[in-house]
Amino acid sequence: MSDSQSQGFLDTVNQNFDAAASFLDYPPGLLEQIKVCNSVYKFRFPVRREGGGYEVIEAWRAEHSHHKLPVKGGIRYSPDVNEDEVLALAALMTFKCAIVDVPFGGAKGGIKIDPRKISVEQLERITRRYTAELTKKNFIGPGIDVPAPDYGTGPREMSWIADTYAQFHPGEIDAIGCVTGKPLSQGGIRGRKEATGRGVFFGVREALADTELLKQVGLSAGLAGKRVVVQGLGNVGSHAARFIQEGGAVIVGLSEWEGAIANPKGLDVAAVMKHRAATGKITGFPGAIDIPSEDALFLDCDVLVPAALENVIRGANAARVKAKIVAEAANGPIAADGDAVLRQKGICVIPDMYLNAGGVTVSYFEWLKNLSHVRFGRMEKRFEEMSAARMVKSIESATGKPLSDNERKLLIHGAEEEDLVNSGLEETMSVAWHQIRDAQRKHPKTDLRTAAFISAIDKIAVSYLELGIFP
Numbered sequence: 001m002s003d004s005q006s007q008g009f010l011d012t013v014n015q016n017f018d019a020a021a022s023f024l025d026y027p028p029g030l031l032e033q034i035k036v037c038n039s040v041y042k043f044r045f046p047v048r049r050e051g052g053g054y055e056v057i058e059a060w061r062a063e064h065s066h067h068k069l070p071v072k073g074g075i076r077y078s079p080d081v082n083e084d085e086v087l088a089l090a091a092l093m094t095f096k097c098a099i100v101d102v103p104f105g106g107a108k109g110g111i112k113i114d115p116r117k118i119s120v121e122q123l124e125r126i127t128r129r130y131t132a133e134l135t136k137k138n139f140i141g142p143g144i145d146v147p148a149p150d151y152g153t154g155p156r157e158m159s160w161i162a163d164t165y166a167q168f169h170p171g172e173i174d175a176i177g178c179v180t181g182k183p184l185s186q187g188g189i190r191g192r193k194e195a196t197g198r199g200v201f202f203g204v205r206e207a208l209a210d211t212e213l214l215k216q217v218g219l220s221a222g223l224a225g226k227r228v229v230v231q232g233l234g235n236v237g238s239h240a241a242r243f244i245q246e247g248g249a250v251i252v253g254l255s256e257w258e259g260a261i262a263n264p265k266g267l268d269v270a271a272v273m274k275h276r277a278a279t280g281k282i283t284g285f286p287g288a289i290d291i292p293s294e295d296a297l298f299l300d301c302d303v304l305v306p307a308a309l310e311n312v313i314r315g316a317n318a319a320r321v322k323a324k325i326v327a328e329a330a331n332g333p334i335a336a337d338g339d340a341v342l343r344q345k346g347i348c349v350i351p352d353m354y355l356n357a358g359g360v361t362v363s364y365f366e367w368l369k370n371l372s373h374v375r376f377g378r379m380e381k382r383f384e385e386m387s388a389a390r391m392v393k394s395i396e397s398a399t400g401k402p403l404s405d406n407e408r409k410l411l412i413h414g415a416e417e418e419d420l421v422n423s424g425l426e427e428t429m430s431v432a433w434h435q436i437r438d439a440q441r442k443h444p445k446t447d448l449r450t451a452a453f454i455s456a457i458d459k460i461a462v463s464y465l466e467l468g469i470f471p
């Protein structure tokens with residue numbers, strides 16, 4: 001992304017904030033404090049090139065709001081990352097955490113590298129050095145600032161970060177909580193990898209159950225049979241596409257940077273992923289037609305899920321979008337001028353800071369697990385199962401009718417960590433959806449994005465007011 005495009009991204013976030021703020025009545029200065037970024041650490045460090053010589057790497061960590069600690073947000077590896085993009089993403093994190101009632105402030109990090117062009121060894125060196133720099137400046141720690149994966153990073157990088165942090169803090173019992181999105185063996189939590197995509201699925205399902213909203217866009221209720229297009233098959237997009245398909249929708253288009261594929265009869269997401277793993281691309285998938293990457297955004301469908309990067313729908317191309325609902329799985333996929341065009345066309349946008357909050361929600365669960373040093377479900381699972389078994393036995397002897405093995409298994413099953421994580425996520429996405437809809441009903445002239453900002457700003461304002469910082 002060019003500097004001017006990401007400048008647009010920060011402007012977009014600020015414009016969206018201002019639009020929501022115009023509906024609110026708070027003391028002077030409070031809204032400004034909620035809007036601005038509290039601190040940004042920009043730094044450079046040298047790494048030895050594998051072919052010889054040195055390269056200077058540019059990196060950032062922005063802590064947008066310290067109204068709650070720790071602050072939290074992903075780390076992005078991309079050759080296009082820049083300060084304004086990191087600032088925009090950090091701000092979105094603050095509002096996202098507030099929307100889903102995760103008690104963190106927002107943050108974001110970035111390293112200007114192309115991970116696809118760097119060896120694993122070099123990536124590890126850069127990641128460890130980045131962590132050391134954050135440690136020196138107190139920009140990381142389980143009670144200070146807790147990074148997570150984002151575009152271009154995953155569990156492997158989080159594992160390197162946790163290990164480097166622990167080396168600088170020997171004996172710190174909560175050190176493992178300095179980062180989330182770790183592999184399971186390194187203090188990660190079951191369900192984190194899929195969490196953002198699963199949250200996208202829950203959010204889309206909520207929208208498709210909202211009869212009042214569906215009447216406005218002219219869609220029937222339910223996910224079954226809805227035609228869906230997904231752009232970007234990385235962590236978020238691939239899982240979102242799979243869950244949405246399992247929920248009964250028909251995936252009619254999938255897009256990656258190398259090209260896109262379409263089939264009105266439906267694409268099997270798992271088979272497409274397998275095809276990509278084998279051939280290196282999604283194009284050439286049996287039964288589908290190949291189209292240019294961007295054209296997937298303009299396919300005839302009910303729900304479009306941009307899950308790649310920001311600013312893909314802009315003033316210049318938004319008029320071509322045919323979907324009735326655009327579900328922002330990526331951060332900032334719709335630029336402000338694109339948003340205006342979609343609004344004019346009556347297209348409903350499910351905003352990013354709600355829809356992709358599944359990742360931070362389950363990161364919060366991972367952090368809680370790390371601080372409590374015990375796996376969710378470990379203490380109660382066996383007890384729950386024994387109580388349920390006793391109840392089943394009493395019902396069987398009272399009715400004289402034994403249950404089938406399957407029925408008994410279902411009733412007796414005690415909650416595993418993943419069951420608890422997924423149900424906590426489902427509850428979070430459902431409650432947040434209804435809070436946003438309530439804010440929208442209170443301010444009828446708002447769209448879902450403005451309502452989501454209002455819901456977030458209200459919650460943050462209350463925490464400043466109750467601290468007594470603003471009169």
Ligand code: NAD
Nearest residue numbers: 151152196232233234235236255256257308330331356359
């Ligand atoms: P990722 O790197 O795993 O996947 C992104 C995918 O998009 C890649 O497969 C990439 O090839 C593809 N892509 C890039 N440009 C494209 C283009 N022009 N057309 C089609 N595909 C393209 O990243 P991710 O973690 O899935 O993140 C995707 C988005 O979701 C980002 O905006 C990120 O900030 C946001 N997000 C991620 C998480 C998370 O938990 N990973 C949480 C919240 C938000």
